[in-house]
Amino acid sequence: MAPPAQSQRSPSPSQPSGKGEVSDLKMQLRQLAGSVTPGTDSSKRELFKKVISYMTIGIDVSSLFSEMVMCSATSDIVLKKMCYLYVGNYAKCNPDLALLTINFLQRDCKDMDPMIRGLALRSLCSLRVTNLVEYLVGPLESGLKDGNSYVRMVAVIGVLKLYHISAVTCVDADFPEMLKHLMLNDPDTQVVANCLAALQEIWSLEASQSEKASMDRETLLSKPVIYYFLNRIKQFNEWAQCLVLELVAKYVPSDTNEIFDIMDLLEDRLQHANGAVVLATIKLFLQLTLSMTDVHQQVYERIKAPLLTLVSSGSPEQSYAVLSHLHLLVMRAPMLFSSDYKHFYCQYNEPFYVKKLKLEMLTAVANENNTYEIVTELCEYAANVDIPIARESIRAVGKIALQQYDVNAIVDRLLQFLEMEKDHVTAETLVLVKDLLRKYPQWSHDCIAVVGNISSKNVQEPKAKAALIWMLGEYAQDMQDAPYVLESLIDSWDDEHSAEVRLHLLTAVLKCFLRRPPETRKALGAALAAGLADFHQDVHDRALFYYRLLQHNVSVAELVVNPPKQAVSVFADTQSSEMKDRIFDEFNSLSVVYQKPSYMFTDKEHQGPFAFSEETGNLSVGVESVSNAVSAQMVEANDKDLLLSTSDKEESRGPTSNGSEYNAPAYDSSSNLSLPAPSPQGGLAVDDLLGLGWNAAPNIAPSPPPLKLNPRAVLDPSTFQQKWRQLPVSVSEECSINPEGVAALTTPQALLRHMQGHSIHCIASGGQAPHFKFFFFAQKAEAASIYLVECIINSSSCKAQLKIKADDQGSSQDFSALFQSALSKFGMP
Incomplete structure (x- = not known):
């Protein structure tokens, strides 16, 4: 019987197995070590190349250290370079072997060839072995006084390396003073520059510990030194x-x-x-x-x-960096480039990031004198085949309009965009029209006349649909079909996955109801009932709020939902003036390109509590190996104020933040409802409106479940593994998964997001259809008790095998019931 094909394969020459090849190299290097025959250097080159290539691909060739050192006795500079590279790679991890290199490196530091002297000194300072610093002082002193500028240049940087290895040795040898003297007297400018760089770093680090170093640092800023440079x-x-x-x-x-x-x-x-x-x-x-x-x-x-x-x-990258600085300057002096706006017109062959920044520049330099030409140019981009640029150009037009420049013409052009019948153009324009109406209510008649002709079925993007719904509610009295458009949107409630759209829809239908009750009564009942039954907690809470508000007093509901409004004068700026000043202080740095101060992207303490975990690759739990480690801290850190709007999230969050869950009764949206009369207190009999037969609003909220979980629980993989080995199995059982959940399990990430919404976090996942394996953990809200779960899902049989381990054995069954309840809702609308 033939062995498997994999066992027949031999290692490729480029990826040797290691031991045999290294032994052969060792023997060949020994043979050439003392040879001086012609052609020896060429043979050594081939062997050295093999050693370096093996080292590069990760094979341990440290056993060749002594042979490599012996072969270094040559005048061939190529061999010297390869030997220095080898020595520098293995010296730090093998400090005992590094001692073998001192003699030949010190000998090379005195070579007749300045190139070899410089390379040997650089390699000697790059050993980074603390025990060998005493051998660096002599060669560095000689190097700083060497007659060749290359050697002096290397010696200056060597002093800085010595300082980072042993600051005391560097200062005691008086190297900073030698660098200072060299800086002010050396004829070679590169040596002077290296001295300046080294002294700045050394004295800045020493200043906090030594008053003399602080004074020395001040000498760099003295008038004679400044004018010397x-x-x-x-x-x-x-x-x-x-x-x-x-x-x-x-x-x-x-x-x-x-x-x-x-x-x-x-x-x-x-x-x-x-x-x-x-x-x-x-x-x-x-x-x-x-x-x-x-x-x-x-x-x-x-x-x-x-x-x-x-x-x-120059290159596009350079253009982008310079444009970033130009943008910063324009924000401080808007009139600076107002007459040079044509320099910021986009070229067809520029990358997207440059075009986007140029559009921001055009927005920033717009004023009364150039708005017409800039908007005309931007309108040309709106018809561009490059969809991202078309979107950005429409946003730029809107920003200029919000700056009160040539508003009349801009509104007319935006309304023309709505007639282009391009989905992305229509979507961006609707968002801008909404903002324009908030600032310029006097344009509502013209805008509504055009917006009313847009079919809601043709608007699919969540932000655009939310803007259209806002206008339907805000101007319901001016749009004849507003109640019926809203009713059709409510009928397709289950097909709408955006929480932002659902929230706007609830508010819009209530506004429409307060203005046109007979036409909107059916839509309001269906919307409130659908909102109360919604799995997304923010949608549910808003529907419940409106329900209780209407039941309390209709007049109060009118004041809350549709109060007297004033036109928005100024939209909030994304950056404060203090932040812009901080960025200006860091001119000519990455802060300008990133548009944020350096502390926001350099210090780890400012990365925030919701940073992704650095754990990647495979995670071994117990004796099993699973891949795709998932951070337990993947939390939405930037949720907006959900009373106004919410981020467009694909998934719905069933439980509340503290683990409780509302269970709204089912409803029949097709029932023919009539508008009830107001109660004596001014409220509406909303129970009759909804057709649900509830007795009173306080009875709607169910009692919270007995077990509450911490939604922000954190557990590192090593602690998970330790607990999994120590704790016994509390619950081991099989449960069923609904077919909708199996259909939604196309990738493990879908289930992970769903379970995280129930405060159950995934530490690792792996497998592929039909077998998936997950490891979850959760934490009690009121205690530090941890629950660990191994969940093996068989999508073909719609079954899940559960093993639960817990610090608190008594609550394991409660957690099992909660886990199975969350799992059963996966994939449900």
Whole structure:
């Protein structure tokens, strides 16, 4: 019988098994170690290449350390480089072996070839072994005094590496003072730049511990040092120039004359071909003139041409970075680029991220003089085949209208968009029309006349449908078909998956009912009953609120749902002025590109409590191995105020945040209901309106279930595994899953979202149809008791095998009932 095909396969040459190949290399390297015959170097190169390739793919070749060191006795610089690469890779994890390299590296530091001296010194400083720092001091002193600039340049960075390995050794050897002297006297600009970078880092770290280091750091900002760098700045490369400009930005000039002197010295840096140099110079000019209003405005005018040149030349990535800085400047000085708006017109071959930022720029520079031309250009983009750009252009038109620029013409153009019969154009336009009507109620007659001709069946996007429903409710008296359109939307309630649409629908139908009761009575009854039976808690709560409000007093309901409104004057800005000032202070950094201060994306403490877990890959629980670890902290952190609107969520959340659940009775939406008369207290007999026969509103809310769970429970995988091994099985049983749930189980993520809505979190999942395996956990709301669940689902038989372990054995059955109840509702509408 032939063995399996997999056992017959031999390892490929590119991925060797390891041991045999390494042994062969060891023997071959020993043979060549002491050989000086012609062609030896070429043979060593081939062997060294194999060693480096094995090291690269993850094979442990540390056993070759001594042979590699012996073969390093050569004048071939290529062999030297490969040997240094090998030594640097294995030195830190094998500190004992690293000691073998000291002799040959120190010998190479004295080689006649400056390239070998520099490479050997760099490798010696890169060993990163604390016990070997004493061997670095001598070579570094020699390197700083070397006659070759490359060796000195490497030695300067070596001092910084030594400081991070052993700060005491670096300071005791007086290396900072040597760097300071070298910085002010070395003829090579790259050595000077390296000294500046190293000293800034060393003295900034030492300043908190040593008063002398703090004073030394201040010497970098003294007038002689600053002018020394300014006078030599043209000799530096681009990186070094940026380093110098950052240093000068921290310097405080003594008077205005000195400010003008510095700006005169750096004037030509604004014409530099490198964008980083230009931006660093601009940052310096802006900071120097912050207290000089007139000069600051002149700086804006002076930097305009260099920035526009950078936008139009270079890569799209550079254009985006420069545009981000332009956008920041325009937000501070809106009139700065108002006459140069054509520079921000989109080109056909630009990537989406550049076009989007240009649209934001066009919105920002719009004013009374250029609005017509900008809006005309944006309207051209609305018909673009690139749908994302078309959407962004329509939003830009709306933003300009909200700034009160040429409103009449803009409203006419937006209404023309509704006649284009393109779904994405119609959707975006409806959202903007809603905002425009909130700010300009006087345009309601013209807008409603066009919006009334739009069929709700042609609007599918949740935000657009919500905007249309808002207009149907807000202007129900002006739209003849409003009650009937709302009634048709309520009839398709079960087909609507967006909670935002359902919330708007409840409010709109109540507004319509208060204005046109006879035509809307059936729709209101169906809407309230459907809302009370809805699984989404926010929809349920709003329907219950409206139910009780109508039962209490109709006049109060009118004041709550449809109070006298004033036109919105200013829409909320997404960024505060303090935030914008903070970003401006970090000009020429990633803060401008990200449009947020650096602390928001660099410090872990500001990542928030709902950050995703870093646990990835496979998770082994007990003796089983399951994949696709799922974070227990995947929580919606940015829910909006649901009394106004809600985020468009695909799934419905059955239980409330504390684990309780409402069970609304069923209703018949097709029943023919009549509007009851008001009660003596001014309320409506809403029970008759709904046709549900309830006695009183307080009896609607059911008693909470006996077991409440913590919706924000957190459990790390290692603790889960430990508890799973320690705790005995409390409940082991089989339960059935409804066919709708089996049909919805196309991917495990669907079930995970559903169970998380019931405060039951998934720690790991795996498998594929028809067999799925899940591990869940939950926590008692009032205690620290943890429940662990192993759930194996067979989708072909619609069965689920459950094993439950718990800290609190007495409540295991209650939790099992709650878990099975949540599982049975999976896939139900």
